[in-house]
Amino acid sequence: MTETKTRKGQIIKIAVTALIVLSGLFLLQRLLMPKYVDGVVEGAFVAEYYRENKDHDVIFVGDCEVYENFSPVVLWQEYGVNSYIRGSAEQYIWQSYYLLEDTLRYETPDVVVFNIQSLQFSESQREAYNRMSLEGMRWSASKVKAIFASMKDNEHFLDYVFPILRYHSRWSELTAADVEYMFTTKRVSHNGYYMRVDVKAAENVPQGKPLADYNFGENAWKYLEKMTALCAEKGIQLILIKAPSLYPYWYPEWEAQVEEYAEKNNLPYINFLELVDEIGIDYTTDTYDGGLHMNLSGAEKLSRYIGRVFREEAGLPDRRGEEKLSAVWAEKAAAYEEEKRAQYQYYGMEEQN
Numbered sequence: 152m153t154e155t156k157t158r159k160g161q162i163i164k165i166a167v168t169a170l171i172v173l174s175g176l177f178l179l180q181r182l183l184m185p186k187y188v189d190g191v192v193e194g195a196f197v198a199e200y201y202r203e204n205k206d207h208d209v210i211f212v213g214d215c216e217v218y219e220n221f222s223p224v225v226l227w228q229e230y231g232v233n234s235y236i237r238g239s240a241e242q243y244i245w246q247s248y249y250l251l252e253d254t255l256r257y258e259t260p261d262v263v264v265f266n267i268q269s270l271q272f273s274e275s276q277r278e279a280y281n282r283m284s285l286e287g288m289r290w291s292a293s294k295v296k297a298i299f300a301s302m303k304d305n306e307h308f309l310d311y312v313f314p315i316l317r318y319h320s321r322w323s324e325l326t327a328a329d330v331e332y333m334f335t336t337k338r339v340s341h342n343g344y345y346m347r348v349d350v351k352a353a354e355n356v357p358q359g360k361p362l363a364d365y366n367f368g369e370n371a372w373k374y375l376e377k378m379t380a381l382c383a384e385k386g387i388q389l390i391l392i393k394a395p396s397l398y399p400y401w402y403p404e405w406e407a408q409v410e411e412y413a414e415k416n417n418l419p420y421i422n423f424l425e426l427v428d429e430i431g432i433d434y435t436t437d438t439y440d441g442g443l444h445m446n447l448s449g450a451e452k453l454s455r456y457i458g459r460v461f462r463e464e465a466g467l468p469d470r471r472g473e474e475k476l477s478a479v480w481a482e483k484a485a486a487y488e489e490e491k492r493a494q495y496q497y498y499g500m501e502e503q504n
Contacts, residue, residue: 164434187283189328192339193218193240197250197287199340200237204479205258208467209234211343212247212254213266216394219444224487225454227480231469232461236343239284241276244269244374246284251298251378253288255385262388262465264457265378267409267420268399272370275301285311341487346447348494353434353442359400367408378419379416388465389417395423395432395453397442419464423453430456447491 187194196218209232211217218238226232237250247265254260275281281301288294298311304378310317339345383391393401401424413420423430430452434442437449445453461467470476495502 163252176212181375182379185282185321185414187339189326191283194283195287195336195339196343196345197237197239197284198336199287199338199343200235200254201289203235203342204208206476207233207235207258207260208470209262209264209461210241210251210254211236211238211258211264211266212251213238213264214242214269215240215265215345215444216268216396217264219347219398220344220394220450220453221457222344222346222447222450222454222487224344224484225451226458226461226479227471228484229455230456230458230462231471232466232467233470233476233480234342236340238343239280239287241280242269242284242300243275243280244371245274245300246281246297248374248378248381249300250288251292251381252295253293255381256291256293259385260387261467262390262461263378263382264390264392266394267375268389268396268401270367270371270375270409271399271405273370275303278303278306281306281324282317286314304503324404327485338486341490342440342484344450346450346490346494348446348447348491348500349439349498350436350446350500351439352436353397353438356397356442357400359402362402362404365402365404367405375412378417389489390465391418391420392457393420393422393424394445395427395430395449396444397424399443417432419460421457421460423456425487426456447494 156501185191185194195213209226211221211234215238218236221234221236223234223236226234231274237248238247242250247269253261268341282301285297285301288297298308304343305460378461379389381387391409393406393409406422406454409420409422412418423432427434431443432449437452439446462469
């Protein structure tokens with residue numbers, strides 16, 4: 152009897168010790184992981200989606216050419232389109248595909264918009280971009296496949312499962328925000344849109360350098376095919392777009408390949424670089440970084456244009472008559488206007504109407 156009690160006591164002691172160690176490691180991991188609430192906020196975008204009600208008409212997937220160039224608030228206010236941008240910094244096409252696959256676990260939108268700039272890459276370029284796209288995903292088969300599709304040679308799957316293995320030496324970078332946001336976070340986007348109101352005109356934009364090979368890689372094509380097939384299977388209208396970013400350079404040879412693919416697969420394709428006059432984009436006032444991305448003014452112009460596409464060509468209904476959804480968007484619009492005012496004040500600019 153005494154031996155049995157001793158054994159039970161040892162088991163309890165081991166279990167309590169293990170629990171304390173695991174709890175300590177968990178707290179340490181929460182502290183050391185990047186919070187993406189200040190400075191580089193793009194790493195927070197993917198995770199924010201899971202806090203939303205999942206009833207979107209349109210889902211955007213892609214890199215900065217979607218999350219900095221389109222405003223879901225404008226799409227709602229002017230067209231009654233309920234949209235969300237599942238974007239992240241330099242999001243590679245395989246990541247866009249698996250984020251779409253992940254999204255379809257929760258909802259089936261009528262339209263998916265994919266920006267084709269990332270077709271230029273057939274393999275991941277930097278671990279930091281992988282992290283910003285993948286760490287915010289909830290665990291699922293889609294996330295596992297996305298990690299394996301993205302990892303560079305010096306990356307390890309277990310580092311994604313247990314991020315403390317990757318961030319254990321981040322002590323010197325910690326700030327007060329790492330403590331404040333260990334278990335909670337703040338919204339840094341507006342349905343995935345990253346707002347910037349400041350202005351830096353596009354001047355002396357470099358032309359593209361000649362390439363040895365203008366053909367998109369096999370891996371890039373594979374995932375575009377998978378995205379096309381997935382949308383067709385789910386009855387979703389896939390729309391391909393090229394944002395009006397002047398840099399990185401968009402080669403005519405790349406354009407020809409996308410046009411041929413879109414025609415072959417009966418997909419709408421909109422190259423906004425060819426529509427800047429019709430849209431009214433002014434590269435002296437509508438970009439904040441010399442032509443790479445749109446600022447608020449440019450993003451709202453693009454949103455008004457693509458909103459007409461959603462209404463007239465995709466046939467999306469105006470949902471502003473739905474009371475509950477309108478109430479949700481009223482709160483979102485208020486937060487949008489509040490940040491707009493704060494940014495105009497921060498940059499010492501006169502607020503635009």
